[in-house]
Amino acid sequence: MTKHFKIIDIFAGPGGLAEGFSSVRADDGKRIFDIALSIEKEPSAFATLRLRSFTRQFNGRLPQAYYDYLAGVVTKAELIERHPDEWRSAVEETMMLELGTADATAQLDPVLDSIGASAGDGTILIGGPPCQAYSLVGRARNRGIEGYDPAKDHRHFLYQEYIRIIQRLKPVAFVMENVKGILSAKVNGESIFQRVLADLRAAGGASDSYTLIPLVAGATGRHAGNIVHCEDYGIPQNRHRVILIGIRTDSAQKARESTLSGHTLEPVAIQATVADVLTGMPRLRSGLSKSMDSPEAWRAAVASACRLAASACRADGTWLNRAAETLTANAIAILEETHVPPRESSRLSAIADNSLSDWLIDPDLPILPNHASRSHMESDLARYAFAAVFAELFQRSPKAEEYPAGLAPAHENWDSGKFADRFRVQRWNAPSSTITSHISKDGHYFIHPDPLQCRSLTVREAARLQTFPDNYLFEGNRTQQFVQVGNAVPPLLARKIAIIINRLLR
Numbered sequence: 001m002t003k004h005f006k007i008i009d010i011f012a013g014p015g016g017l018a019e020g021f022s023s024v025r026a027d028d029g030k031r032i033f034d035i036a037l038s039i040e041k042e043p044s045a046f047a048t049l050r051l052r053s054f055t056r057q058f059n060g061r062l063p064q065a066y067y068d069y070l071a072g073v074v075t076k077a078e079l080i081e082r083h084p085d086e087w088r089s090a091v092e093e094t095m096m097l098e099l100g101t102a103d104a105t106a107q108l109d110p111v112l113d114s115i116g117a118s119a120g121d122g123t124i125l126i127g128g129p130p131c132q133a134y135s136l137v138g139r140a141r142n143r144g145i146e147g148y149d150p151a152k153d154h155r156h157f158l159y160q161e162y163i164r165i166i167q168r169l170k171p172v173a174f175v176m177e178n179v180k181g182i183l184s185a186k187v188n189g190e191s192i193f194q195r196v197l198a199d200l201r202a203a204g205g206a207s208d209s210y211t212l213i214p215l216v217a218g219a220t221g222r223h224a225g226n227i228v229h230c231e232d233y234g235i236p237q238n239r240h241r242v243i244l245i246g247i248r249t250d251s252a253q254k255a256r257e258s259t260l261s262g263h264t265l266e267p268v269a270i271q272a273t274v275a276d277v278l279t280g281m282p283r284l285r286s287g288l289s290k291s292m293d294s295p296e297a298w299r300a301a302v303a304s305a306c307r308l309a310a311s312a313c314r315a316d317g318t319w320l321n322r323a324a325e326t327l328t329a330n331a332i333a334i335l336e337e338t339h340v341p342p343r344e345s346s347r348l349s350a351i352a353d354n355s356l357s358d359w360l361i362d363p364d365l366p367i368l369p370n371h372a373s374r375s376h377m378e379s380d381l382a383r384y385a386f387a388a389v390f391a392e393l394f395q396r397s398p399k400a401e402e403y404p405a406g407l408a409p410a411h412e413n414w415d416s417g418k419f420a421d422r423f424r425v426q427r428w429n430a431p432s433s434t435i436t437s438h439i440s441k442d443g444h445y446f447i448h449p450d451p452l453q454c455r456s457l458t459v460r461e462a463a464r465l466q467t468f469p470d471n472y473l474f475e476g477n478r479t480q481q482f483v484q485v486g487n488a489v490p491p492l493l494a495r496k497i498a499i500i501i502n503r504l505l506r
Contacts, residue, residue, distance in 0.1 A: 005122045129159040196244075209248065215497065282349065283450070370459040386404070391425045397424045400423075
């Protein structure tokens, strides 16, 4: 008989972890993991989270009204009006709370108690406390803040809310995700990570009340079993995260030790690449910021940018001659092209990788949402064009010192080494670089590999690299959508983790 579990997802973002867990089905087609509660504080991410909760209420094929909402045929109010019972369930399943505050605790604890009472021994806690205080970039930024004291930064200790909920709920298992920077983060000389591990193990009341299970087999180095390289497990993205799985020790002892140690992520034989999920997507042009934007103005600006980049390559010596020739050819191709790509497109496209296609593609989806380009300064277009051509020729993104002098930005630290990857292009035949929330600020780290499009990634392209299904709509403005995608756990990775937990607890 299949055991079913109730999931509490905290610090949920747009719901990447819950998406993966809720996808696991028993032989009878029923969900093994039911999402009982999802919590997020940021309004746009919460709107995405609640909408996705709504879709889960149909337990299978989505209603036509949802597709109409994606296509802009009906409003959200009309969608809710057509399916009030399912929306009511989604409202009950989601809470917009700032965890760690007294008000949130007062609202949350009765709900947790109710879920725990109904689920018995079948609750699981998932989520990732905010990582800004742990990430290397965040810590570098904090050091630049006058008077900054990490001991007074509440973000360092939001994980304690995660611990508090474990203490109250006594879940049979938990999954906690965070950035690798947590491994080296310290407050007053004390390792944050060691403190987190000790607190998690003792969250049930005894020092060893939870047993931590490594996800990665055969890894060497301290904590290596908890560091997941997503690209090794079928995710088309180089994303390295610390993921901690805990099984309540009384449940862990019911299984043989060999069973516990034998359940780890299985590496794929061939890594998924950018081409596997982005090839064939509708071609787009960027917008032009700080100047008149129109298809013809873009055509002229990009052709000029290609010629500028080609001239800069020639001025830098002979080693970039091939890049100069390609850029010149691209300028001609752009001017001769009969149709300038649009700035956004909802045309559907296939996925080259069959296993990813099964996960990402919805055969009933009428349009592709969230696929619109952002605007770029004309001064950056030449750098984008150069970077994409360089990657085509040399199979890597250029470093700052490899840019021709004529393309160097007017930045005093450009030659310092601190901005070696200030402009980073994705490569077709490799996993992408890590999709982070920084993609919301500018596109320089996320340049599209096609030189003729001369732009950064769209929200949908980033979402595909994060393995969000195409029918997953991100609410809010584009900046907010990018933040949601960048902060999320890849849903396909979450599914693989959920399968492992199901095996452990069966």
